[in-house]
Amino acid sequence: MFEMRSIVKHFGSVKALNGACLSVKPGEIRALLGSNGSGKSTIVKIMGGIVRANAGELLMDGVPIRIESAADSRSFGFAVAYQELSLLPQMSVIDNIMLGHEYTRRGGLLDEKRRRESVRGLLERLEIKCSPDALVQNISPSEQSMVEVAKALSREPKFLLLDEVTASLHHDEVESLFRVLREEKAKGVSILIVTHRMNEIYQVCDSATIFRNGATAAEGPMSRFPLNEVIYHMTGTRVKEEAAAAPRSTAKGQDALLRVEHLTMKPKVSDISLHVDKGEIVGIGGLEGQGQAEYMKAIFGDLTPDAGEMWFEGRQLRLKDTSQAVKRGISYISGDRTKESVFSLRTIEENLTAGDAALGGVWSWVSAKKIRKMAGDAVERYQIKIGAITDSASSLSGGNQQKLAIARGIAVGPKLLLLNDPTKGVDINSRNEIHKILRDSSAEGMGVLLVSSDTEELLGICSRIYVFYEGRVVAELSGDQRTEENIVRAMIGGAPEGREEAGT
């Protein structure tokens, strides 16, 4: 049994942890919950030996221990899959998994055969499809997350810590991950999962610890925490159960805002047509890498399609680059924050207002006061947890960085908002808040096109859902056809039940 007592950690003036307690028993799967910025990743990093606590006690079976380095952490049997991943993109999958605990033969030479065998075994066990020799930079984000898990597992840990690894995983990947976790649990491994996907914790977790503002708000077996309890402990206030209004289209019909016809981009997208009406939230579902990202980027002018036409507000849309899209009133937000949405070295303020700056010319005047006010408003509206508005964006927690990107996209008041998995790693409370903002803006006439890996999110706010499979639309679901079952079936290429829908 491992215990942490009254852990304190501050980064400058920001208190990330303020007397947090946490314990894990052998053979249990524990959920670590909390809103964005409540200190979950920080406590995981302390266990991983890459952040040192300012105060507090660590007890291993009742004996005080110190974790001073990543090597210490390993020697106590910890292995961590980090939220922002710890992979080396230029190295192969094998090298990444075996890094730091290589099998060697006489004379210090690597035992290639054993390395390969053990990595093969792991990849098979987790059902990761990529080749062991592929460079990590060339595999998909969800595969990268799985490799990060494989890397932690390969150390045969006593304590396995998973920090939001499921955020970029898809349905079946999550399934195989959970199967492996149950196997490990049976072997007596202690597992700690950090996640914002609430349905997952009820599937696998035995107990939960809930953080609020860097301190432990509640702790106990899972049975004590139904969803509204969890949210209460995360936020500290009881919200009235607001019957989530079934999404309904406020669109007036015929009034198409965006119309895309026969868009083709080899090899990812082949002949996809769709339309978004004014005031409509349209969803795009499907497994990862079925062409959704490319499709969105083509609409935003980031990629040039091979064929196909687009109309926006009745006029043909031909974009040479993204700045033209912004000028016409199209805004794009990506869930891949490290690569596409956050300027991690710039300040929070600059991040929030960069979109607005793009509206003017390169040299147009930007008033400092106006910017500060805008940024302040956004921080309040989206409940972004920050130290100072002039801190760098990289100092924020993962979910809060994501909120930065969303706030920036909506702040410019676009007519069409393109969202690519925008709520990845955003806590449940803020996610509801973001959904509300989307609904409100769409009621005012904004069109939204949302790609999401989260079926619940699609069902929750979209009035129409297209499902992509291998670069084609296999289903267009609206009205009471929008069921989880239909989406999941279409995701693996099957047609929806009932009326045959727009197909190949």
Added chain:
Amino acid sequence: MKRLLYRLKTAPYFTGLILFLTILALNVVIQTPARFFSAANINSLVAKNLPLILITMSQGLLMMSGVIDFSVGVQVSLSNVIAIMIPQSLGLPIWVGWLCAVAGCVAVSAFNGFITTYLRIPVLLSCYSMVFVVKGLNVLIMPKPQGSVPPVIYKTYDSVLLGFLPFSALILAAVLLFWLYLKRTAFAKALYATGGNLRHAYSSGINTSAVRMKVYLIAGVINGIAGLCMTAMTASGDPNAGEVYGLKTVAACILGGISMSGGWGTLSCALYGALLLILTQNGVSNLFNFLSRAIPGFSVTNYWQNFASDLIILLALILTVFTNKAMMGSIKKQADYLALGGKRNEA
């Protein structure tokens, strides 16, 4: 076969190899195959340029681990002056002097490594100031070019074994063999990881400081040996001869395909890069010789020759940067394609 070709195309040294082969072909054309591949010519090429090749390799190692060191050039001179002066002024046996020469370079590299990895002084800052410190040291030890070495040493260094194998090539082969061994150890993986991303390597349980330190020590040894080769080649000491090499090694590494930001490349990249540099210079000077013989009254100074070869190298650098970018794109596409194909097969 297709796989092999793919492997070759994705190897870090691919562009370096192509560039090298191109310039090699040009050299052969200019000099005629018979003359270019004559034992004497090959021997003189390798022997004359071995110091540069060796320190390019140590620079390559450093760059792969994510640091850079301009002082490799002056370290060659340091080794050179120590190797000459210890026997000459202290009357000690030559081997003592030579050992001290290598030890001197290791000490300089170790110090450099210590201040960059443990004191966290920015790499460019520390190595740049080291250049001046070591330069001063060299002149203190040997104020002006002087000294000599016993004939047996430079004769051996210049000799050709079995009628075709330059002795100097053996030294090069030894260093390459050492790398072949190193590449198959856990240390190499740790080195790439450290160069690729220090924080990620550290959180994977790698003692990144120790890795960097070891790389600096290995580089020091290689620099020392390069200095000894220089001593054997020139058969005398010169406190300033090595300085020009410092920046050239960086250019050579980049030409060979080693990434400036670390974590990518192999020592063959350094080798091809260095050879590219050497053959360019060689080719240009031969070309000008040929021209001055062919066209009566045509003569140019060395400066023009240097200018021409530097221009070629600049062009090659630009080309390398562009092809690397394009290549990464095509690798990605290929990987996507393979991934898609894989999925189709299953369905």
